[in-house]
Amino acid sequence: MKYVYASPSGENLTKEQFLTYFEKKVRKTIRTNRLIGKKEKILVAVSGGKDSASTAYLLEKIIKNRDVAIEAVHIDAGIGDYSKECKKNVEVLCKKYGIKLHLLSFNESFGHNLCYIKDMLKEKKISQKSCTTCGILKRYLLNKKAKEFNATRLATGHNLDDEAQAIIMNMFKNTMPVMARLGPISGVAEQKGFVTRIKPLYFCTEKEVRLYSKLMNFPVKYEKCPCREEAYRKEVAEVLDEFEKKHNQTKYSIVRSLLEILPELKVKYKGKVNYCKKCGEPTAKITCNACNIFNGLRT
Ligand code: AMP
Ligand code: ZN
Numbered sequence: 014m015k016y017v018y019a020s021p022s023g024e025n026l027t028k029e030q031f032l033t034y035f036e037k038k039v040r041k042t043i044r045t046n047r048l049i050g051k052k053e054k055i056l057v058a059v060s061g062g063k064d065s066a067s068t069a070y071l072l073e074k075i076i077k078n079r080d081v082a083i084e085a086v087h088i089d090a091g092i093g094d095y096s097k098e099c100k101k102n103v104e105v106l107c108k109k110y111g112i113k114l115h116l117l118s119f120n121e122s123f124g125h126n127l128c129y130i131k132d133m134l135k136e137k138k139i140s141q142k143s144c145t146t147c148g149i150l151k152r153y154l155l156n157k158k159a160k161e162f163n164a165t166r167l168a169t170g171h172n173l174d175d176e177a178q179a180i181i182m183n184m185f186k187n188t189m190p191v192m193a194r195l196g197p198i199s200g201v202a203e204q205k206g207f208v209t210r211i212k213p214l215y216f217c218t219e220k221e222v223r224l225y226s227k228l229m230n231f232p233v234k235y236e237k238c239p240c241r242e243e244a245y246r247k248e249v250a251e252v253l254d255e256f257e258k259k260h261n262q263t264k265y266s267i268v269r270s271l272l273e274i275l276p277e278l279k280v281k282y283k284g285k286v287n288y289c290k291k292c293g294e295p296t297a298k299i300t301c302n303a304c305n306i307f308n309g310l311r312t
Contacts, residue, residue: 018224021262028228035225039071039213046197048211049166054082056164056208058155059106059114061087061099063226064170066106066233068213072168073110086158088151089118091126095239105232115162122154123307127240130310139309142242146306153294153303159208171212174219177264178249180271185249193282196275204286206295218264 016025018034026034043049055076057069072083087103089096100116107114119126125133130150131143159167176195183192194200199210214222226233256263288294289301296302 052080053165055166056159057085057168059085059087059103061102063233066231068170084113086115102232133310143240144243149302167208167210172214172222177267181249190282193278
């Protein structure tokens, strides 16, 4: 018998057993956290990587017989060959599994690609990491387009490792209002103008998603984005990996601890939602982060 994985309880699993174990975990996450209701239209944000490919495939597989529509959206940030490959992968994946795909790009939406925006901001002495700029613009576009496509939920490929890192980063930097927006359903409350984000892979580790994606032979890129500048997150990720090696289930415990206090955090940091003076998108400030970037490019 060829085993591909040892589960946290120490059980050795064959390929078929692992695929079933993984899919069961995602089904349970969706069910127990009520990620998807009846008559929803779910838009899956697919990047061309393993996490969002697994998310799109599994949502299509798990809920295709229910009264729920699954569509995918991909944003081409215009990062040279890397973005071209990601886009190609997403197209192949969606065609293979019959998922309707919406293609967007920074160029079409904002008039420039990420590299140009990054250079312009630098020239204007606006110091912002390229991951921050890219993340703000992607979230802005995804929320805006999700509304245009009448989606009721936006699904992302965030996994257990991503969440554990985010929790520790928020603790180390004491950014509790940001912490309050974490969880399998993002946001602090149902807000008008904000499409609720869901994370079906919330309890799946990075290692598990990687194995699932490889066994399923998804057309994805396993290398990280060449523009990546997330030194702090990387440090936290390395520490957590070290800890996990010595102390089984560390990342899971971090996430479970957050879930214990998350309801209180969500109440405490509910805050008032404003709508951006320039574009009307929801924001905690007067103008949204994306409009602040556009403004920086103009001035
Ligand atoms: P990241 O912040 O790059 O780790 O991405 C987190 C999640 O955002 C991914 O799992 C995807 O669901 C989504 N995402 C990232 N990049 C893109 C993209 N270019 N197009 C669509 N969705 C994306
Ligand atoms: Zn705005």
